[in-house]
Amino acid sequence: MPQWLINFGNWLLDTIKTLAFTLFTMIKDVFFFAFEQGMILVTFILQGMGDLFQGLDVTSYIAALPPETSWVLSQIGLGQALGMIMSAITIRFMLQLVPFTRLGS
Incomplete structure (x- = not known):
């Protein structure tokens, strides 16, 4: 078998391997990008929920x-009593997020 044919076969095999690794890396990067954007959205939503309670200053009402x-x-x-009630409500909401349970009970 001629040497140029062996070299061409090796070059073709290396090119296919490189192409496969590149495609795998691209798909992985797209997945990580989508996951990161989802986490940024969740962070934005949670920060917005925290800002809802910022105007609630209970100590000023109690001091009055x-x-x-x-x-x-x-x-x-x-x-x-209010601390126990808030803890119970929080625990109840967290337990309802367990898979295969419905959120309305």
């Missing part, structure tokens, strides 16, 4: 209450 009222509320444990 008369001292007798705030003393009674602290004695009956309203702060702890």
Whole structure:
């Protein structure tokens, strides 16, 4: 077999390998780009949700209450009760995100 034919075969094999690796890298890059854009969108949405609660300053409302009222509320444990309720609601929402459960229960 002539040497030029062997060289051409090796060149063709190297070109096909390089083309396959390049295509694989391009497909991988497109997937990573789409994933990154999705994560940027999720980050943007979560930052927007955090900004919704920025105007809620509960301490200023509590400070505006008369001292007798705030003393009674602290004695009956309203702060702890609200903390438990918010924790329970958060846990309930997180548990409903488990796959194969419906979000309406």
